[in-house]
Amino acid sequence: MKKNYFTPISQIGEFELIKKITNNVISYQKTTKLGVGDDAAIVSFSKNKNLLVSTDMLVEGIHFDCTYTPLKHLGYKSVVVNVSDICAMNAAPTQATVSIAIPNKFSVEMIQEIYDGIKLACKNYSVDLVGGDTTATAGPLVISVNILGESLGSKLSLRSGAQNNDIVIVTGSLxxxxxxxxxxxxEKLIFKDSAEVQPDLKNYKYILERQLKPEARIDVIKNLKNLKVIPTSMIDISDGLSSELNHISKSSNLGIKIFIDKIPFAKETRKTAEELNIDLLVSALFGGEDYELLFTVSLADFEKIKNNPIYSPIGHISKDVNGVKLYDSSGKSVEINQNSWTAFQK
Amino acid sequence: MKKNYFTPISQIGEFELIKKITNNVISYQKTTKLGVGDDAAIVSFSKNKNLLVSTDMLVEGIHFDCTYTPLKHLGYKSVVVNVSDICAMNAAPTQATVSIAIPNKFSVEMIQEIYDGIKLACKNYSVDLVGGDTTATAGPLVISVNILGESLGSKLSLRSGAQNNDIVIVTGSLxxxxxxxxxxxxEKLIFKDSAEVQPDLKNYKYILERQLKPEARIDVIKNLKNLKVIPTSMIDISDGLSSELNHISKSSNLGIKIFIDKIPFAKETRKTAEELNIDLLVSALFGGEDYELLFTVSLADFEKIKNNPIYSPIGHISKDVNGVKLYDSSGKSVEINQNSWTAFQK
Structure with missing residues (x-):
């Protein structure tokens, strides 16, 4: 390796790296309707049929820790995070391939357990496992899932379609x-100090399940279709609300006003945040991995969903501000200096 | 991790592992026409349009060694091996996604070099890079490519379609x-002993390029289409001729007779094999990574290609033998006890 290559990736961050490696990507195929830059790419192989393609890679030590992640849950989650990307296009998943790099410490039975989780997720989301690759590695476990999807008949939602005055909606809780x-x-630290202490985690069932076995909001996609609500823009919340709002703002070239007291939290989340002395707002804005959907709708479409508690309006699109602005209940602007989760730590 | 999980993967091998993890895969989507078990899966989103999906993962230390692999070549090869899988279905590639797990030692410039190779391969094979994922890793570099493809108008070729008496063809040389x-x-060993010795590799240009910058045989797919030759079965030679012949034999449920003196070698390959005292036959049968195509054709179709030197007939399908049988020029059966390349070493 040459010595004059020196810029550490952590210095520029993931999004800048992606910009650099995709800045001169050329399209050769007329079937490509949307390339890099959204939750999924759009490929059109026939007149009225758009196919969605997305991929996500999970690396041990970066995205998961095998000391406390049940292998079946890990397999399940590796599919779900990809399903979530397809949902984020206002579409449903159809097929997936799974590639896995397996360290020596993993036995056949452990890999089967991971695939039990993969197959359970495939069943729950009606995804066909159609291929993949298996290889050894001297490093950590890596699971790379590629997923295909198609529209349920509704319009696809990109990050770039938000319009001025659209209502900003979050599903579920963050x-x-x-x-x-x-x-x-x-608990991992406690276990390190004293292996005899058995953790009592029953009070944390809800939040642990949200971390270890998240679900993708295909129910929301089906519900929106039934109600004939067409999100003008949409993204899934994987890196944290702050990052996702910025994506929609930049892609749609419009500002966003968010009212922080409108951000939805489950009571279990509030309780644990208090116990751990963690700012709730930080967990929503920068925590990530909630796999809820963030979308915008017209005022007319908002009328159709405003009484359903799974949809929380948290603000609106506004051409009067630059980027994402947060306000408290008194209307005062709130500044938060923190970054979302990133795989590339300094 | 539980202690009662004990079967090492090397004990059962990659193909047995794949059998175990895919043995109860269920199909939920009527668009899935062919799932696990060929070079690519077939998905049919509209009446006359079949889409191909394939994926391959390359791991540093298993599939490549960064001490002698130029990064641009590595990126190029990571796309080509996937293009080859699509060609092996008698089809052409269209779109790809690339996911990459990046160790700390890799700088922005080095990753850009890998992507320069990826983008060059995309250009040469008319593939659109439509998405991907980038992440950090504490382990080796991992590149996972997922590729889509479509038929050029000819019939797709599966591994399972070989018929009795079909001629077995290999493209190029092995x-x-x-x-x-x-x-x-x-050279790596020599360099370790004495870093001052500069290797003189000019005599090995051809074979080094075949290892470091292989090409996929899209030219063959186009030629077969022009000649209206429809391979009854096809596979690409990634693990070694022996392994691929066995795949066709098993999938087609027929035996294969191969005449070893018909296996094509380049003169540079013969020369280096002699110099290194390596059995040429072993390099073809078990070496792998040639990315040539192995296919079967009817006698009528064979007439159309038999004068073109890129196509070497090496044997024929025969219901009179079980599995793959090798014969020398005198017609005597040849036994070779060796295994093809595998990522899972004991």
């Missing part, structure tokens, strides 16, 4: 997956 | 990639 991770990390 | 690897490994 922050739980991050707090679940904090509990698991805490 | 064994060179394996010998290239031996030269690189030899």
């Amino acid at each position: 922050g739980a997956a991050y707090l679940g991770l904090q509990i698991l990390e805490r | 064994g060179a990639a394996y010998l290239g690897l031996q030269i690189l490994e030899r």
